Amino acid sequence: MELFNEGQVIFYAEDKQLKKAGVFFNPKREFDRDLNVLVVSSLISNKSAGLELFSGSGIRGLRLCIESNKFNKFTFNDIKSYDTVKRNLELNKKRLLSTDKTVNNTDATLFESSSKYDYIDIDPFGSPVFYLDSALNLLKRGGVLAVSATDTAALLGSAQKACLRKYGSVSPQTSYSNELGIRILIKKVIEYGLNHSINLVPILFNFEGNFIRVYFKADPSKIKPSIGYAYQCYKCPNRVTKALLKCDYCGGRMHKIGPMWLGSLHNEKYLNKMISSLKKNRMKFSDKASLKLMNYLNAVLSELPVFSYYTTSEISSFLKQPEIKISKFKNRTVLSPKGFRTKNSFSNLIATLDSKQSE
Structure with missing residues (x-):
């Protein structure tokens, strides 16, 4: 040991x-x-x-x-x-x-x-x-x-x-x-x-x-x-x-x-209680740990309350188009480095991305 x-x-x-x-x-x-x-x-x-x-x-x-x-x-x-x-x-x-x-x-x-x-x-x-x-x-x-x-x-x-x-x-x-x-x-x-x-x-x-x-x-x-x-x-x-x-997009099962x-x-x-506690008691952790904790809590708190996320790689594969950089999306998720959330239906999401790609 x-x-x-x-x-x-x-x-x-x-x-x-x-x-x-x-x-x-x-x-x-x-x-x-x-x-x-x-x-x-x-x-x-x-x-x-x-x-x-x-x-x-x-x-x-x-x-x-x-x-x-x-x-x-x-x-x-x-x-x-x-x-x-x-x-x-x-x-x-x-x-x-x-x-x-x-x-x-x-x-x-x-x-x-x-x-x-x-x-x-x-x-x-x-x-x-x-x-x-x-x-x-x-x-x-x-x-x-x-x-x-x-x-x-x-x-x-x-x-x-x-x-x-x-x-x-x-x-x-x-x-x-x-x-x-x-x-x-x-x-x-x-x-x-x-x-x-x-x-x-x-x-x-x-x-x-x-x-x-x-x-x-x-x-x-x-x-x-x-x-x-x-x-x-x-x-x-x-x-x-x-x-x-x-499927209401492609008709698949x-x-x-x-x-x-x-x-x-x-x-x-x-989560807000935890953020408040962290601000008051930063001495419990190193500066590096405090920053990492704060960033994580804020990231989780800011996630859209919707089921599932999409990834830029799956969308680009489906559209047969170059992969869009994840930095272009606002509503990121902590669960995937390429993941983003949206309140849009899949049909609306694809329509929006198609229009942006054609600009």
Whole structure:
């Protein structure tokens, strides 16, 4: 094992993702952990209780405890890395004096507690579906649930049978599969929440190639979840969320995708809280990290609240024309470097682009 430091934490972990390594540390996830600290700092009350079902090295939980300063109780759990977590807690004990810490080595599917938690984190290797019941049994009303998935082959359309088996959804490979994967994950988590009489509202997502993470707020109000299907034409790039048998652009057959979450991928109220918190507490992060966080939040907040994005490459391929530079489009998306959103129908989009190309 090697000694690392990140944020205000020092810790031991493996530097390579080996099968035998239960405490692999991925430095490429630092931004994700920065974002996690900001979510907790902004949306969790003081003297809260937190639970991490998959602690690994403990770096995420340690950073949340030390840098957010929101928890007076925090439970670390990992069946594979119990000893390492305890070792890393000891390394950082001077900064954890105000936190009552517990370390468990329980199977996450069987985790039980007499206490409820204000914040619960599910960050497994693979799908989080198998651990949602354990978490939701223990989540307080008004609490925050963080859910990660690394089985992106299933969610993004490479392993469609696996997606149907785990998530109960059809997810083909498309130019906007990054968004489909997020929407299908959100749908599944919300369904589990409803089984526990908990209304979960998506707050924010983070997508990093083979990793999806979504934050939810357990909202006490009763809101009908926006779950449904999308319809995709394979003869042209047209896709809609209204039920169509034939494409209203080219007449091709429309293929049903989902079910999935069709509502907003972020919550404006909570994102504004996070932006306000970041402005007041920039000292929690380096200047570089603060700037990256602010840019990300503003980019997400500015995205059009519409289903799907198009890419410049798919449009140019369809039109058989040179690819338009993405800089020409106003409504970009954080989900693709070539992606843009529009409120126009596909027919109107193509008509607009055709007219601009002929100018």
